[in-house]
Amino acid sequence: MNPIQTLKRSLWVFHLNTGSCNGCEIEIVATITPRYDPERFGIRLVGSPRHADVLLVTGPVTGKMIERVKRVYEQVPDPKVVMCIGTCGQSGGVFFDSYNLKGPIDDVIPVDVYVAGCPPRPEAIIHGVVTAIAKLERREGGA
Amino acid sequence: MSWMEDLLLLGIGGIAVSVYGVVAGLLLLGIDRKLVARMQARIGPPIRQPFVDVQKLFTKQNIVPEHAVAWLFNGAPVVALVSSLVILLYLPIGSIPPVLSGYGDLILIMYLLTIPALALVAGGFSSGSPYATVGAQREMVTMISYELPLAIVFIAIAWRMSADGIGDPFSLVTIMQYPLWGLVGPLGLIGGLILLFILLLVTPAELSRIPFDTPEAETELAGGLLVEYSGKNLAMFYTAQGVKTLVMASILIALFLPWNPSGLLGLGGILAAGIDIAFFLLKLVVVVFASVTLVRAMVARFRITQVVGMYWLFLGLMGIIALILLGIDAIGGA
Numbered sequence: 001m002n003p004i005q006t007l008k009r010s011l012w013v014f015h016l017n018t019g020s021c022n023g024c025e026i027e028i029v030a031t032i033t034p035r036y037d038p039e040r041f042g043i044r045l046v047g048s049p050r051h052a053d054v055l056l057v058t059g060p061v062t063g064k065m066i067e068r069v070k071r072v073y074e075q076v077p078d079p080k081v082v083m084c085i086g087t088c089g090q091s092g093g094v095f096f097d098s099y100n101l102k103g104p105i106d107d108v109i110p111v112d113v114y115v116a117g118c119p120p121r122p123e124a125i126i127h128g129v130v131t132a133i134a135k136l137e138r139r140e141g142g143a
Numbered sequence: 144m145s146w147m148e149d150l151l152l153l154g155i156g157g158i159a160v161s162v163y164g165v166v167a168g169l170l171l172l173g174i175d176r177k178l179v180a181r182m183q184a185r186i187g188p189p190i191r192q193p194f195v196d197v198q199k200l201f202t203k204q205n206i207v208p209e210h211a212v213a214w215l216f217n218g219a220p221v222v223a224l225v226s227s228l229v230i231l232l233y234l235p236i237g238s239i240p241p242v243l244s245g246y247g248d249l250i251l252i253m254y255l256l257t258i259p260a261l262a263l264v265a266g267g268f269s270s271g272s273p274y275a276t277v278g279a280q281r282e283m284v285t286m287i288s289y290e291l292p293l294a295i296v297f298i299a300i301a302w303r304m305s306a307d308g309i310g311d312p313f314s315l316v317t318i319m320q321y322p323l324w325g326l327v328g329p330l331g332l333i334g335g336l337i338l339l340f341i342l343l344l345v346t347p348a349e350l351s352r353i354p355f356d357t358p359e360a361e362t363e364l365a366g367g368l369l370v371e372y373s374g375k376n377l378a379m380f381y382t383a384q385g386v387k388t389l390v391m392a393s394i395l396i397a398l399f400l401p402w403n404p405s406g407l408l409g410l411g412g413i414l415a416a417g418i419d420i421a422f423f424l425l426k427l428v429v430v431v432f433a434s435v436t437l438v439r440a441m442v443a444r445f446r447i448t449q450v451v452g453m454y455w456l457f458l459g460l461m462g463i464i465a466l467i468l469l470g471i472d473a474i475g476g477a
Contacts, residue, residue, distance in 0.1 A: 003202035010192070010199040037185040039176075042192055048274075048366040050206060050373040053199075077204035077373040 007053060007079060008133045010042040014052030016072050018105070020059030023119035024086040028056060031122040043129065049075040054132065057111070060088040060095050061103035073109040081132045084111045085125060087118045094118070156242035157232065164231045167424070168385025169193040171392070174428055175436045182440040193385065197378045205374030210271030219266030220372070220379035226258035227386040233315070234393045237419030238403045240316055248313035249297045252394065256293075256349065259387055260286050263368050263380070270371035278367025281447050285355060288454035289348040292341045295462030299338055299469055300398060303331065306473035319401040331472030337465035339399050341458050346391045346434040348450070350384065353439045355450055392430040400426055 015028055032038055032045055046052055049072050061069055073082070087093040089105040105111055112135055115128035173190040180187020207213050232243045233252055260282060267279030297313075300323055304312035307326055311317050323335050348355035369380060404422050405415035445453070 003199075006195055006199040006202060010195045034183050034185045037180070037187070039180060039188050040186045042188055042195060046366065048370045050371055051366060051369070051377060053203075075206070077206050079203070 003079065004136050004139075008136055011053050011081075011129065011133075012044055012046045012051055013054045013056055014046055014049045014072075014076065015056045015058070016049075016069065018057060018059040018065040018069055018089075018103070019062035020086065020088060024058040024088075027119040027122055028058070028085065028125065031125045036122050036126065038126065038129070050077065052076050053080060054129070055080060055082045056085050057082060057089055057105050057109075058085045060092045060098075060101045061105055061108050063100050063102050066102045066108055069105070069108050079136075081112045081136065082109060083113045083115060083128055083132060085115050085128070086120060087116055090114055090116065153242065160231050160236075160242055161228050163236070164228050164386045164389055165382055167427070168387075168389040169197065169382065170385075171388050171427060171431050172385045175388075175431055175439075178432060178436045179440050182436075193381070197381055200373075200378035200381065201375050203374040205376060206371075208271055208371050211371065212269040212271070215265055215269035216371075217376065219262045219269065220376045220383070223259045223262035223266070223383040224379045224386065226255065226262065227383050227390055230255045230390045231386065231393070234390065235315060235319055235397055236393070237416065237421075237423035238405060239416060239420070244314075244316050248311075249301065249315065249318075250313055252315075253294065253297060256390075257286060257290075259383055260349075266372070266380075267368035272371050274366070274370045275368055278370070282351070282368055284447055285348055285351070285450055288451045289345045292454055292458040292462050293345050293349075295459070295466060296338045296342050296345070296398070299334070299462070299466045302466075303327065303469045303473060315397050319397060322401050323399065327469070328472050328475065330468050330475070334465040334468030334472065335399075337461055337468070339395075341462055341465070342395050342398065343434040344458060345454075346395065347438055348454070349391050350387055350435065352435050354442045354445045356444060388431060388435065389427065392427045392434070395430050395434070396423065396426050400430070 015025070017025060030036075032043075038044075049055070053076075055073065055076055057069070059065075084090060084105050088095060089103065089111075092098065092101055092103060095101060102108070113128050113132045115124050117124055120128075170190065170193075172193040173188070176192060177187045177190050207216055230252060233241050233247045233255070235241050235244075264279045264282050264286075267275040267282065300318065301312040303323065303326060304318070304321060307321075309317060309321055324332065327335060347353070369377060372380060403419040405411075405419050408415075408418070410418060
């Protein structure tokens with residue numbers, strides 16, 4: 001039994017907000033609506049990081065969130081994928097150079113896939129998941 | 144040597160029923176997810192999705208939290224899965240009598256039904272998370288609420304049968320032989336329909352599905368009882384959920400829809416058993432659709448106080464009315 005083969009057909013997603021403006025959250029919720037229906041690929045949102053395979057991180061990491069982000073990352077069981085949703089997590093976006101930012105996200109935890117946009121469209125988020133699956137397959141091929 | 148043969152038969156039957164329970168249970172979960180998706184105008188996951196989920200969970204890392212009581216935390220999922228499989232040994236499949244028929248009846252099944260839920264509660268308390276503790280408390284309250292209507296259903300049916308002088312009324316084999324609908328007059332028919340309605344509403348609470356999923360409550364308790372579970376422990380709880388779905392649907396079928404088509408078609412032997420099992424699986428899908436899928440797609444979650452009020456006042460009262468109707472029916476008919 002190949003772990004990646006089953007993992008990519010049953011990705012459970014946990015969403016973590018590290019100080020986002022809620023724009024990305026609304027787009028994530030739009031992604032799981034019947035219009036896009038990611039459940040047909042086995043993707044579903046779960047309530048606990050312990051159940052998750054994919055960690056969706058939104059927002060520029062604020063000073064208060066830095067320890068929590070690390071803890072939630074450690075709570076997700078291996079193998080796992082981290083996706084950074086939105087421009088904030090990559091550069092700070094409109095909050096760039098603020099006094100209370102400790103981001104970007106990849107300074108705090110390792111990120112596998114970046115989805116740019118402020119906020120990114122649901123199509124972009126789905127494309128990010130597809131990229132994540134492709135990356136898992138590459139990692140499997142390399143290993 | 145007869146006890147050795149019995150033991151051998153029990154072993155083979157036990158393994159066969161376990162395989163059947165896991166496969167059919169996960170299949171029912173998959174059909175349920177597909178049907179909900181179709182009702183929400185979605186394409187939905189493939190029917191084998193629960194199998195993929197379980198397979199994936201077995202390959203994931205299994206984390207035991209630092210604050211957890213490790214032996215209880217790891218033992219609870221095993222107990223939940225095994226105890227729900229044990230109930231299946233007491234339930235008939237199609238026209239095949241239960242593996243352990245003669246060793247237990249409805250009263251034993253009622254006690255056994257509490258064990259998977261108790262295992263969930265023990266696992267929740269032992270995981271050392273406040274979310275899981277609140278979930279475990281809610282699960283206990285839910286259990287206390289639905290026990291009363293469930294007991295009324297079992298007792299009403301058995302009492303009505305004993306009123307007609309049928310021996311051993313709590314045995315499921317007897318209940319399958321004399322369906323309730325054949326014994327009663329018009330008043331009893333209404334009573335029986337009320338009992339069927341009660342059991343249909345007890346089923347989602349027993350399975351902690353929407354609208355009675357207050358113990359798990361993904362949006363408020365982050366998964367509640369199961370919040371700290373991952374990897375193979377979560378996979379076992381997931382499988383136990385499927386087996387429990389199968390168990391509840393089988394109980395409902397045994398009590399209220401026990402008919403088999405082989406008698407009507409005049410078949411015998413292996414062919415009859417096969418057709419009965421196929422028809423039984425069809426009945427399972429219909430029952431799960433009516434009691435879990437349809438309700439889940441239509442309504443939102445109840446608060447825990449509303450759950451208690453609903454089961455004790457509303458369904459408890461309806462159960463007593465059904466009991467009285469069956470009583471009048473028995474006196475009038477005799």
